[in-house]
Amino acid sequence: MFDVLIIGGGVIGCSVAKYLSEYQLKIGLLEKASDVCELTSKANSGIVHSGIDAHPGSLKATLNLQGNQMMESFCKELDVPFIRNGSLILCFEESDYPDLLRLYDQGVKNEVPGIKILNQEELLQLEPNLNPHVYAGILAPSGGIVDPFKLTLMQAEVASTNGVSFFLQTTVFYIQKKQDYFQVETSKGVFQAKLIVNAAGIYADEFNNQVSNHILKIIPRKGEYCLFDKQVGSLVKHTIFQLPTPLGKGVVVTPTTDGNLLLGPTAYDILDKEDISTTVEGLKFVVEKGKKTIKEVPMSFVITAFAGLRATEANGDFILGESQDVPNFFNAAGMESPGLSAAPAIGVYLGNQITTKLRAKKKDHFVTRNKSVVDFDKLSLTEKARYIENDHDFGQIVCRCELVTLAQIKEAIHRPLGATTIDGIKRRTRAGSGRCQGGFCSPRILDILSKELHKDPKEIAKSSEQSTYLVGLDKELL
Amino acid sequence: MKETKQLVCISCPMGCRLEVEMEDKTILQVSGNLCSRGIVYANKELTNPTRILTSILPIIGGVEEMVSVKSKTDIPKNRVFECVKSLKGLVLQAPIHVGDVIVKDLCGTGVSLVATKTVLKK
Amino acid sequence: MRNVDVCIIGGGPAGLAAALSARKEGIENILILERETFLGGILNQCIHNGFGLHTFKEELTGPEYAARYVQMVEEASIPVLLDTMVIDISKDKVVTAISPQAGLIQIQAISIVLAMGCRERPRGALNIPGFRPSGIYSAGTAQRYVNIEGFLPGKEVVILGSGDIGLIMARRMTLEGAHVLMVCEILPFSGGLKRNIVQCLDDFNIPLRLSHTITKIHGKYRVEGVTVQQVSLDKTPIAGTEEFVACDTILLSVGLIPENELSRKAGLKIHTTTQGPLVNDRFETSIPGVFACGNVLHVHDLVDWVSQEAEFAGQFAAQFVKLGSQISRLLPIVCGYGIRYTVPTTLCIDSMKTLTTVRFRVTDVFKDYYLDVFVGQVRVSHQKKRIVAPGEMESILFKKHWLDSKTEDEEITILLQKE
Secondary structure (H helix, E strand, O other): OEEEEEEOOOHHHHHHHHHHOOEOOOEEEEOOOOOOOOOHHHOOOOEEOOOOOOOOOOHHHHHHHHHHHHHHHHHHHHOOOEEOOOEEEEEOOHHHHHHHHHHHHHHHHOOOOOOEEEEHHHHHHHOOOEOOOOOEEEEEOOOEEEOHHHHHHHHHHHHHHOOOEEEOOOOEEEEEEOOOOEEEEEOOEEEEEEEEEEOOHHHHHHHHHHHOOOOOOEEEEEEEEEEEOHHHOOOOOOEEEEOOEOOEOOOEEEEOOOOOEEEEOOOEEOOOOOOOOEOHHHHHHHHHHHHHHEOOOOHHHEEEEEEEEEEEEOOOOOEEEEOOOOOOEEEEEOOOOOHHHHHHHHHHHHHHHHHHHHOOOEOOOOOOOOOOOOOHHHOOHHHHHHHHHHOHHHHOEEEOOOOEEHHHHHHHHHOOOOOOOHHHHHHHHOOOOOOOOOOOOHHHHHHHHHHHOOOOHHHOEOOOOOOEOOOEEOOOOO | OEEEEEEEOOOOOOOOEEEEEEEOOEEEEEEOOOOOHHHHHHHHHHHOOEEOOEEEEEEEOEOOOEEEEEEOOOEEHHHHHHHHHOOOOOOEEOOEOOOOEEEOOHHHOOOOEEEOOOEOEO | OEEEEEEEEOOOHHHHHHHHHHHHOOOOOEEEEOOOOOOOHHHHHOOOEEEOOOOOOOOEEHHHHHHHHHHHHHHOOOOEEOOOEEEEEOOOOEEEEEEOOOEEEEEEEEEEEEOOOEEEOOHHHOOOOEOOOEOEEEHHHHHHHHHHHOEEOOOEEEEEOOOHHHHHHHHHHHHOOOEEEEEEEOOOOOOOOHHHHHHHHHHHOOOEEEOEEEEEEEOOOEOOEEEEEEEOOOOOEOOOOOEEEEOOEEEEOOOEEEOOHHHHHHOOOEOOOOOOEOOEOOOEOOOOOEEEOHHHOOOOOOHHHHHHHHHHHHHHHHHHHHHOOOOOOEEEEEEOOOEEEEEOOEEEOOOOOOEEEEEEEEOOOEEEEEEEEEEOOEEEEEEEEEEEOOOOOEEEEEEHHHHOOOOOOOOEEEEEEOO
């Protein structure tokens, strides 16, 4: 019997797991994918919002602001890349200016620090590659960007180190409320827990509706993105939004913490919760809208496109806390934007409620800090020399685009909750995320994974078990 | 009956476009070739087409896992599959040197299979 | 810091030929840096035949061609550092490299020859909509699995792009037990060599679908199929021509790009078309003493031309060590009608050889055109070309005396003309 079972290994599930792992609780986390950070948490804008957008007084507003304030020290402690690069919200027509002012007022109400209105000249001085026809904008200096993979992974690792059991490739089928516990049927057998945290992203409504009469309805909202080569990563410094107009929401143009340029997302509701495919129309939309923000969209530098699904709940706000009719069933549902920004605060918010409810006591010993796989590329020459001297595997480059070494790949495999897939390695080390998108390094990483994990190369997959690469030996099928 | 056949000479990367005038099964004239190999190729391709077979075989105890091989000369085109199938299951022992004969006679074609790479012992 | 006269970055066909020719020019202190544990570069995974007809007057496989050069380099006792990856080249020609054994190495060179080769264009450049499952490989990655590691990466294969590696892999995968369903080419003509279409596709009845592309990838985990669609001349998919093709594997053979990360770091000027460094007829880049040759300069179809080009680059690199810069007046070559790019892009009027090979690619398929060279308004060369195609690199021998009548400010133009 677990004290707490968390359903979902995204950034929210892992935030809650990390917080609770400091307490004397028996905690399990169930994740249907082969790794944490496999769905919405891996395919988003990686933005830490300033909090202007959220409706004043909503949970979104409060937790976004809190999350934003916590982010810097939180990321420092966990060794997660975070840059407070500031956000801009642009309008392009004089007729939209009143709406920009309204948004500014909302920002003031939400107590977003340091925001100010900039005119065309000031904007172009700040961002020379902007569309010169920009009319005005809001600068929100507290806006930032974060590595969403690391934010999820590093919290999960801390939770794991502190004793949380992670059950990967474990699909939850059905949750049943028993007398004083819950029974959870999964693809890996039956689990029991006193308390459930439902952080199942786009599937959170299904689990809630299995036990509660307060029905939730989550609509997957697809967001498609284009990612550009690092060569154009410094085209803009800020995260640049377009002021929503009656004609639509526009797209974000932002650098990423890794130094790439990101354009997106689209936003349209779909029916299929599994549909993370990109579309012709979507990618066209992203590029067209992107052209409004920046002078030129450097199409020849696109390295990949991807789509993510945001879990939009009909009521428009986060659904956080204990279910009204099912004691000990906690929801973290409707985790759309600004879910990533709010994640650290949500961990505290929900974690607090749960530890109070369970009257849990802090452990005597637990870790709060984490150290990421070292980024060899960013080391100075002297440090590089020292690393190679201590471990020759640092002298063996596996991913040429991102300069990732054998030592880093091995470490990613052998860390707590280590990588078992090609995508897992990518999120932990960036190997394969550069301009050749794994063309060069994926056979090598497959080989390293197979050797380090003592697995048949044919079993090594991209992410899920079904996504293997090799079908047999040469001539085997002849 | 006279007929004209179009071929692309594959003797070298120039890829000359050949026009071959034929009567019954006799070649009357080859044109479009930049060198004499075009004529040889046209003759062969229309009477007895042949290809070089290249492949790869696993090797044990070497510094590499696989060693590349080829048929020493060309083999009849219609026997390529048969020859490559005959290599299924063949495993070599290191060391192997470029030019080493791996199979003396590929499926009775009289052509040997030779290594195209040196793989030394581990 | 180690001092080297000629430092060669890359031990593939270009690097090896450059090293040998620099040695022939009398340079003792040469160093080849190779990131793999063996020399020969990508030739080692090109196990098919068709190499060396020009260089060795016989038809060799890739590994055999490589082995010949490796042997010559060994016989010439040219120093090589294997398993050594260059991570930086500075403007003042300090090369920084790392290796598991030697750690961090810094080399001060007088001449540098860039011979890093090229890499494949990834899917991102194509932006094909759909899922991102496993089973999508660049043709070269599939080649590595099949030819180096001995694994088959798929059973039912659709190949996008008719570049040579894609064509070669159609045959290789077929002969290893896979079923290649088709090769789709977005252009109305193939980017590969004609002989490869004959012996890699026609021989195995693999259809080549010209003016077709993949417009959607199906399958969430592993590829389950593709939507193939016909395209118009401007490459736009034609509605109503969609066709679902079930497959578990997609090979992308959509072109190669010179690998110029290091060149960019060093601040070299890069050609917008070739994506390789801009060079003059001495293969010298925008930094004096830094030379480039082979696929890092522009992507070749034939290794024989790589070797030939590299031999010159090695020679000029050696001359730089002995004589310093030989550059004075540079005359630009302008690409006229039908010419996509030329290498070199400039000629050193004073120091150029009496005969200089200018390589180029054309923009489209042209039948029965004349290749003309103009110096100013004067036509100095007029050659009939039966057929030229973008997939096959062309060259012209530029004669120094063509410039004899040149007056100031006249440029050289190479173009195709009907008459």
